[in-house]
Amino acid sequence: MKRFFKPALSVLLLLGLIGCGGGQAGEKVHTVRIGVSLYRQEDTFISLMANYMQEAAKELEQEKNIKIILTFSDAQSSQNKQNDHVSAFLEKNYDAVMVNLVDRTAAAALIDKAKAADVPMIFFNREPVEEDLSRWSKVCYIGADAAESGQLQGSLLVDLWQQNPQQLDRNGDGKVQYVMLEGDAGHQDSLIRTEAVIKTLTDAGIKTDKLATGIANWMRVQASTKMALWIEKYGDQIEAVIANNDDMALGALDALETAGTRTLPVVVGIDGTPVGLAAVADRRMLGTVYNDAEGQARAAVRVTCAMIEGESVESLHMDGNYLRLPYIRITRDNVRQYQTET
Numbered sequence: 044m045k046r047f048f049k050p051a052l053s054v055l056l057l058l059g060l061i062g063c064g065g066g067q068a069g070e071k072v073h074t075v076r077i078g079v080s081l082y083r084q085e086d087t088f089i090s091l092m093a094n095y096m097q098e099a100a101k102e103l104e105q106e107k108n109i110k111i112i113l114t115f116s117d118a119q120s121s122q123n124k125q126n127d128h129v130s131a132f133l134e135k136n137y138d139a140v141m142v143n144l145v146d147r148t149a150a151a152a153l154i155d156k157a158k159a160a161d162v163p164m165i166f167f168n169r170e171p172v173e174e175d176l177s178r179w180s181k182v183c184y185i186g187a188d189a190a191e192s193g194q195l196q197g198s199l200l201v202d203l204w205q206q207n208p209q210q211l212d213r214n215g216d217g218k219v220q221y222v223m224l225e226g227d228a229g230h231q232d233s234l235i236r237t238e239a240v241i242k243t244l245t246d247a248g249i250k251t252d253k254l255a256t257g258i259a260n261w262m263r264v265q266a267s268t269k270m271a272l273w274i275e276k277y278g279d280q281i282e283a284v285i286a287n288n289d290d291m292a293l294g295a296l297d298a299l300e301t302a303g304t305r306t307l308p309v310v311v312g313i314d315g316t317p318v319g320l321a322a323v324a325d326r327r328m329l330g331t332v333y334n335d336a337e338g339q340a341r342a343a344v345r346v347t348c349a350m351i352e353g354e355s356v357e358s359l360h361m362d363g364n365y366l367r368l369p370y371i372r373i374t375r376d377n378v379r380q381y382q383t384e385t
């Protein structure tokens with residue numbers, strides 16, 4: 044510890060303690076305040092991200108010898124609430140605002156407010172349209188490539204088709220009869236995943252037959268309600284359940300269990316949340332696609348801090364003002380690697 048009292052400048056540089064306002068010996072520790080507006084705190088993946096953001100902030104505090112205060116607000120799916128929360132952060136002179144948009148098309152007004160206050164604005168998970176993001180230099184987006192997740196999800200089904208077609212095509216008509224559970228309308232991850240997963244099947248020469256599709260807003264309960272209706276209507280005709288996220292895949296499984304369905308259809312999700320991974324491990328789901336909540340949270344906090352201090356974000360590998368982390372395909376072969384020890 045003693046070493047840290049009067050460290051030579053070179054030591055500080057070596058340890059990376061300077062930067063992001065790093066406190067030099069004798070200086071009061073520098074504090075940054077970041078407001079985080081979540082579209083809906085109850086969302087499983089978003090609450091995971093929020094936890095990882097806290098962890099990332101602690102990690103960065105140590106590394107940079109600063110204090111980071113993250114203040115979360117929950118817009119509860121209301122864009123009006125979110126607008127108020129963001130305005131409040133700006134009025135209270137927060138150093139940056141991180142925004143998980145309720146409505147992707149509502150970014151422009153928020154960016155203009157941030158620009159007027161000269162406060163960096165970092166969007167994550169729900170992607171503003173490109174035109175909005177180019178309104179000002181101190182805005183950026185941290186997320187992932189939605190098409191990639193749809194393609195990887197599709198590849199899970201393609202592999203099964205190639206290795207064990209009778210498990211997917213149970214009625215042997217040469218087509219996959221499927222139902223699709225979609226996230227909220229207008230979200231890039233609903234629209235693009237839905238399109239990409241089916242395109243992946245079609246490109247692999249697999250014929251599909253859409254029995255039903257419905258919006259369940261990423262929610263387990265809504266998905267289970269939709270699925271219960273489809274089970275009544277289509278019964279064992281349903282060969283595959285394709286869900287835009289794990290929570291909705293699990294909702295479908297809830298309905299199948301309630302209905303007492305003996306041979307489960309093939310179920311695939313996206314996210315790799317702890318519950319989703321557990322369903323892959325116990326074979327209720329064929330697979331999922333890992334959406335790196337931890338990596339995205341860490342990147343978002345680091346980019347935010349760098350923008351506050353006017354530091355270069357080069358080491359964070361941004362592509363212009365975008366940063367997208369890769370998705371990873373999860374099957375029972377690699378699921379254990381992603382399940383935490385707890």
Ligand code: GAL
Nearest residue numbers: 086088089168232261288314
């Ligand atoms: C997606 C995620 C969903 C949901 C949504 C919220 O990336 O896969 O589970 O959290 O974001 O915007």
Ligand code: CA
Nearest residue numbers: 212216218220
């Ligand atoms: Ca079939």
